[in-house]
Amino acid sequence: MSPGTPFVPRAAWARFGEALRDLTTSSPSRFAILVFASLVLIFTGLLSLPIASADRSVTPLSDALFTAMSTICVTGLTTVDMATHWSPFGHAVVFVGVNIGGMGALTLASLLGLIVSRKLGLRAKLIAAGDTNPLRSHGGPVHESQTVRLGEVGQLLRTVALSTVIIEGAVAVLLVPSILMAGYDWPDALWMAPQYAAMSFTNTGFTLNVGGLEPFQHDYFFLSVIMLSVFLGSIGFPVIYVLSKQLFTPRRWNLHVKLTLVTTAVLFFAGAVAFVALEYLNPGTLGHRDAWDTTFQSLFLSAMTRSGGFSVVDISELHGSSMVVGSMLMFVGGGSASTAGGIKVTTLAVLALGVWSEAKGRTSVEAFGRRIPSDVQRVAVAVVAWGATIVALATIVIAQITQAPIAMVLFDVISGFATVGLSTGLTAELPDSAAYVLAVTIFMGRVGTVTLAAAVAATSSRQLYSLPVERPIVG
Template sequence: MVSGITTVMTIGASALLRHPARAVVSGFALVVAAGAAGLMLPAASASTEPVSLVTALFTATSAVCITGLVVVDTAAHWSVFGEILIAVLIQIGGLGIMTVATLLTLMVSRRIGLRARLSAQAETKTATMTGLPRIVRNVLLFSLVCESAAALVLTGRFMLAYDQPPGRAIYLGVFHAISAFNNAGFALWPDNLMRFVTDPWICLTIAAAVIAGGLGFPVAFELLRGWRRPRHWTMLTRITVVATIILLAAGTLVFLAAEWHNPATLGPLHDPGKLLAAFFTAVMPRTAGFNSLDIAQMHHSSWLATDVLMFIGGGSAGTAGGIKVTTLGMLAFIAWAQLRGEPQVNIGHRRLPAATQRQAVVLTLLSGGLVTTATYLLLVLTPHRLDQVLFEAVSAFATVGLSTGITADLPATAHLLLAALMFAGRVGPLTLGSALALRERTRRYELPETTMIVG
């Protein structure tokens, strides 16, 4: 079966190499359309009432784009067939993103030269397109191993601690392992994971799966091969690991400080439970929409911190969304070099090319502009406050899935807007980043300089 899937993905890779942006957008749009059609079938609904096109389209988009925003209760509204279809769409979306992102990385590495090609070698030990079958197989195996490990722990916990029958425990374990590794955030309980807020077996297992999927395939494989030799890590891995640790630690401290005495969130928990819940809440904006605390009851300062973490997202070539921690790292080094008055941007013992700097800036500006535009439109379309719709817009764009509780109450036009934002947030930065790199041109002349006032 793995070889068959590999063949299909390799054939798809050939189309990707010819028309990258068109292939990515068309492929994901086709899967979303097929998923929406499947969810509109009577067998997908838990009741006899027909599923509306907007609900089916929104749910399919959220699943394929591995977001997790929902307009209906997943467990109550969908039948077992519908839940399995959602899990399949999540798996297709996650594997598709990881495979496409890795292939685009190789394309870019061939286009911009030796330095990037060496980075690509860190993930597959080859920078040529002849290694595509091996890349696809590695992505599949890595995903299946991580999901199987998470499913095994979750299944055992559901059976032993919550008296679930073996069949039901396996079903719950597999569904939530797929949802966690692919950073989707779909859960089969009305309160998501709030009932497990102090259960370290559930929360830490899901958090570990989210982090593993969000690191990115290149970084994960380099860590597996050389985790004991950090000095030999590529710059991509160093920035991803360091930024991830800093953001997780900072997020945990922020949520602990802001919510410690909040009677609706951390207040009633014992100290170890507060630490676990704060850490879990800091992991999820990477971008998985699970929540063990009631997001709607959190302080507005926590919402703002979550907005920032969601917008940043996780690692490149993984299942996480956002502008990525590598982009944030590059922007930090660019700012540091400018503050010090250095003519070049250096990361470690390497110089960051000017073209890569521009790509990071353009990607961040366009992403910010998209979120701002969507927030404005949501303010026009709905009666909700700015902090609520901003949270919703960032969550959709960064494919997180966290919500302040207003998603289901939005009008159909707002649902369609969020669905478009999820789709743009998933495939947009991916195709835009590769397109910017692939469009790099060498100019054989220089124009005279001019001076502009900054600030």
């Protein structure tokens, strides 16, 4: 720029806007990571304010960052006492953050654009599609039969907004009587009910009242409403969208909906049976309860280890075998494009169907009268490989830093990666260095292994040739 040339900020903003538009369309995955990282930084700043803490002191950076990461990534793990450390302003920040993180940053951005402009352009549809279907995040072609079609993205966004408001509102109304019967007054009940509704539907698991679920551990209605809210949040917005249109015509449900619901139900009851079998003699968890209470609490624990994050029993008192079962359930998580984390139930279903087809000697993987293409199977394998690698590396690093028992480290790491929120008590005692490692693990788990892989490979060029085939020995 010559000395006589005036600086034009408008031109710089135009270039920045053009670069941002190119990023959103060419690589929604990288844009998603950028948005999530920006939100984490913003909420870290808000939680670092003196007004956010109960004693009006500045929260240490490690605690503010970890809480912000756990909030935006709807995880529920915490390094501070959520009930006593934060002020009402801090609790309000957490409440807003979990709703933003639960809906998905890109979905929220698209919703705001839809509200402002009253229409959804192609760029906004591509952004939202990348949030509601991770397989779109690479920016390449996606078969429209795979999930919600691009032309239906606007309807899906409205479903996301309406389902969040309606479900959380209904859950809050249902919880108020139980909170009142637990001894709280009306102001506390009207403050706690929306919080529990948001924490359950977004599958976060924060308890912002002193004592957490202890006052409600024998209130089966309260716990059942929490379970239902967690279930609705974990099945995924595309499933809610289909059910809202075809609830009473299951024959018309697409394969994704069927696999999600069937696998979710199987894991829910299988997990409950496993916890009953392994914990019914453990006096620290279920051994002192009667048969009905043991059965119900096992169902509740199975639902919460999938992604809910709430707990009535002391997780640190679980047998090692039960911790392994819980870790497996957490690693799987909930449905795709949901508020839950993990590798997702459809990933497990595709892998299980692939193993079954191989055992039967079939050349294709089939379910409910449909054939699952090989590219979906490859993505399922990649998701599990990425997830297992992230968990293994984080476990090794945190175990080396803390020298804590490996079972406790592994449980909390998987809980962080799968954005569950259950803890053996280790997370609250982590040194700053280990807390940062776990925060990164939480971020990777929430952004998604498919999105991370797509972001890394977004600039890879298409291979225009194929090499000779040779088959190595496997197995």
